[in-house]
Amino acid sequence: MERSPTSIPSESSLLHKAFVVRFTSSVWFVGYVLRVHKMLILRLAKWYPVSKTLAEKAAWEFAEKNGLDVVAINPATCLGQLLQPGLNASCAVLQQLLQGSTDTQEYHWLGAVHVKDVAAAQILLFESPRASGRYLCTNGIYQFGDFADRVSKLFPEFSVHRFTGETQPGLVACKDAAKKLIDLGLIFTPVEDAVKDTVNSLKAKGLIN
Numbered sequence: 738m739e740r741s742p743t744s745i746p747s748e749s750s751l752l753h754k755a756f757v758v759r760f761t762s763s764v765w766f767v768g769y770v771l772r773v774h775k776m777l778i779l780r781l782a783k784w785y786p787v788s789k790t791l792a793e794k795a796a797w798e799f800a801e802k803n804g805l806d807v808v809a810i811n812p813a814t815c816l817g818q819l820l821q822p823g824l825n826a827s828c829a830v831l832q833q834l835l836q837g838s839t840d841t842q843e844y845h846w847l848g849a850v851h852v853k854d855v856a857a858a859q860i861l862l863f864e865s866p867r868a869s870g871r872y873l874c875t876n877g878i879y880q881f882g883d884f885a886d887r888v889s890k891l892f893p894e895f896s897v898h899r900f901t902g903e904t905q906p907g908l909v910a911c912k913d914a915a916k917k918l919i920d921l922g923l924i925f926t927p928v929e930d931a932v933k934d935t936v937n938s939l940k941a942k943g944l945i946n
Contacts, residue, residue: 783844785845786844786845793809796809797809806869808868808869808870808871808872809870809871809872810855810858810859810871810872810874811871811872811873811874812850812874812875813846813847813848813849813850813873813875813876814827814830814845814846814847814848814849815827815828815851815852816828816831816850816851816852816928816931816932816934816935817851817852817853817931817938818934818935818937819935819939822942824939824944828935828938828939830842830845830846831888831932831936831939832939832945834884834885834888834897834898835888835895835896835897835936835939835945836895836896836945837895837896837897837898838898839898839900841881841882841900841904841905842904842905843881843904843906846880846881846884847875847878847905847908848875848876848877848878848879848884848914848928849875849876849884849928849931849932850874850875850876850925850926850931851876851925851926851930851934853926854874854923854925854926855874857923858872858874858923861918861921861922861923862918862921865921870917872915872917872918873914873915874915874918875914876915876925876926876927876928876931877910877911877912877914878908878910878911878914879908879910880903880905880908880910881900881904881905882899882900882901882902882903882904883910884928885897885898885899886899887928887929888932891929891932891933891936892936
């Protein structure tokens with residue numbers, strides 16, 4: 738195809754021709770953040786969840802205005818093998834936990850999911866004609882303290898902090914939180930396997946001892 742300015746279609750025209758858009762956003766708590774985003778910005782300076790939430794909100798508004806069929810995948814903390822040489826934000830949560838961090842991840846934690854499951858969900862929803870709306874992609878919802886207990890049992894050689902009480906006040910556990918994806922046939926990798934894959938990758942890259 739000739740790459741002249743007149744031959745290259747605009748981004749908006751490509752979107753209109755596609756009609757269907759699938760995207761992944763790590764903001765799983767869009768409703769919650771929209772209700773308290775002023776507090777998060779002004780008092781807690783939690784820019785990451787606020788910016789991601791407002792970006793997704795803008796995407797939905799754009800889709801409604803332009804007649805696009807949008808499907809959003811909202812994964813929890815993504816674990817698994819690192820493809821890049823450096824550390825990403827999600828795997829850093831596990832790295833810091835293994836190093837003895839006492840951060841409760843109060844405003845960033847919902848649960849965990851293997852990155853391979855997120856990729857599988859993208860393909861599944863792209864190929865499913867009945868896919869619509871938002872899809873929570875997580876192998877259950879639970880407190881970060883519960884996750885820390887699992888990690889400690891899997892890797893007792895690390896000084897994992899044991900939390901007491903709720904690390905996410907008011908967060909209610911839910912085993913089948915991703916029921917919409919499960920009903921479409923997605924089978925989630927056990928969290929323990931996701932943790933093991935992450936730790937092995939962190940070790941291989943020299944990011945933990």
